[in-house]
Amino acid sequence: QITLKESGPTLVKPTQTLTLTCTFSGFSLTTSAVGVGWIRQPPGKALEWLALNYWSDEKRYSPSLRNRLTITKDTTKNQVVLTMTNMDPVDTATYYCAHLRGTGNSPLVDFWGQGILVTVSS
Amino acid sequence: DIVMTQSPDSLAVSLGERATINCKSSPSLLYSSNNKNYLAWYQQKAGQPPKLLIYWASIRESGVPDRFSGSGSGTDFTLTISSLQAEDVAVYYCQQYYNTPLTFGGGTKVEIK
Numbered sequence: 001q002i003t004l005k006e007s008g009p010t011l012v013k014p015t016q017t018l019t020l021t022c023t024f025s026g027f028s029l030t031t032s033a034v035g036v037g038w039i040r041q042p043p044g045k046a047l048e049w050l051a052l053n054y055w056s057d058e059k060r061y062s063p064s065l066r067n068r069l070t071i072t073k074d075t076t077k078n079q080v081v082l083t084m085t086n087m088d089p090v091d092t093a094t095y096y097c098a099h100l101r102g103t104g105n106s107p108l109v110d111f112w113g114q115g116i117l118v119t120v121s122s
Numbered sequence: 123d124i125v126m127t128q129s130p131d132s133l134a135v136s137l138g139e140r141a142t143i144n145c146k147s148s149p150s151l152l153y154s155s156n157n158k159n160y161l162a163w164y165q166q167k168a169g170q171p172p173k174l175l176i177y178w179a180s181i182r183e184s185g186v187p188d189r190f191s192g193s194g195s196g197t198d199f200t201l202t203i204s205s206l207q208a209e210d211v212a213v214y215y216c217q218q219y220y221n222t223p224l225t226f227g228g229g230t231k232v233e234i235k
Contacts, residue, residue, distance in 0.1 A: 037224075047172065047215060049224035060222045063123070096171055105221045106160055110183070112171035 002026035004036070004097050004113035011119050012087050018118060022080045022097030029055050029075045035100035035107055036073065036080040040093040041115075048093075052100055052107060053080055060105075089120045124149065124218045128227035134235040141203040143230045145216035150196045151179075153220065160220035163192055163201045166229075167212045175214075176201065208234065 008020040020038070027034055037052035051061045051071040061069050070083045080097060094115040100107035127146045135141045151160045159179035164172035174183045176192035179199055189204045203210055211234060216227040 039224075046228045047217075047226040049222075049226070052222070062223045064223075102219070106219050107222075107224070108162060108174075108177055108219050109217070109224070110174045110177075112173070115171050 002099050002111045004099060004111065006095060006097050006113050006116040008095075008116060008118070010117060011121065013122050014088055014120060016087050018082075018084045018087050018091070020082045020084075020095055020097075020116065020118075022082070022113060024078050024080070024097070024099070027099060029053075029073050029078070029080070031055055033101060033103050035102070037098050037100050037107070037109065038071065038080075038082045039096045039098060039109070039112075040091075041096070042090075042093040045093075050084075050095075051082060054100075054103065054107075087120045091118070092120045093118060123223055124151070124221060124225050126216055126218055126225050126227040128214075128216055128230050130230060131228070132231040132233065134233045135203075135206045136235045137208065138205050139235075141206050141210070141232055143201040143214050143216075143232070145194075145199040145201070145227050147197050147199070147218055151199075151218050151220045152196045159195050159199070160218055161192075161194070161199050162217045162219060163190075164215045164217060165210075165212045166215065172215060203232070206232070206234070 004024045035054040038050040096115045097113045099111040161179040163176040166172040180192045213229045
């Protein structure tokens with residue numbers, strides 16, 4: 001059974017760096033054609049994909065946020081970490097981590113964590 | 123980026139009636155080398171994360187009731203709920219995985235009339 005859980009601060013100040021951790025079980029990030037990604041959803045709005053990390057350590061980022069995002073994996077801890085720099089109130093959203101199956105440019109998001117609401121406010 | 127456009131934004135359907143949601147992509151999501159459409163549908167109930175319903179435009183994920191079906195090819199896709207149940211009240215999203223960045227439609231809210 002695949003499960004994912006997001007953890008991190010729920011309140012950050014503008015200009016600060018956000019660090020979120022996704023801890024997962026039921027799969028290994030050393031298995032071929034598996035990845036973990038991050039997707040966010042501002043309150044009442046649609047979903048926005050942010051980044052992904054494949055088993056091979058290949059990484060992909062949203063072009064619009066590329067210069068603010070870093071994704072890393074720790075296969076020994078079954079964790080994936082997302083950092084986002086220079087946070088702004090418009091970054092207020094629920095941040096989801098998700099299991100991906102597939103490779104290259106075409107991964108399918110098939111399991112989602114419960115999400116963590118991050119508010120950016122001074 | 124591939125643009126995904128859903129319609130309508132919301133719809134109200136009587137219990138037991140059909141609900142139809144449309145999704146258009148620009149450009150096409152059909153990959154000619156394998157004849158597959160890289161299109162998925164998700165259901166998001168209030169306060170919950172999205173749940174995968176359909177992938178490859180028409181393949182139901184394991185455990186998804188057969189009242190949910192997906193159709194279409196290329197740039198035009200449809201999610202149909204053949205007989206709406208109370209537990210189907212949710213927002214539905216289409217999403218392309220033809221290419222990164224992965225992109226989602228704006229969502230369609232389905233309610234009971």
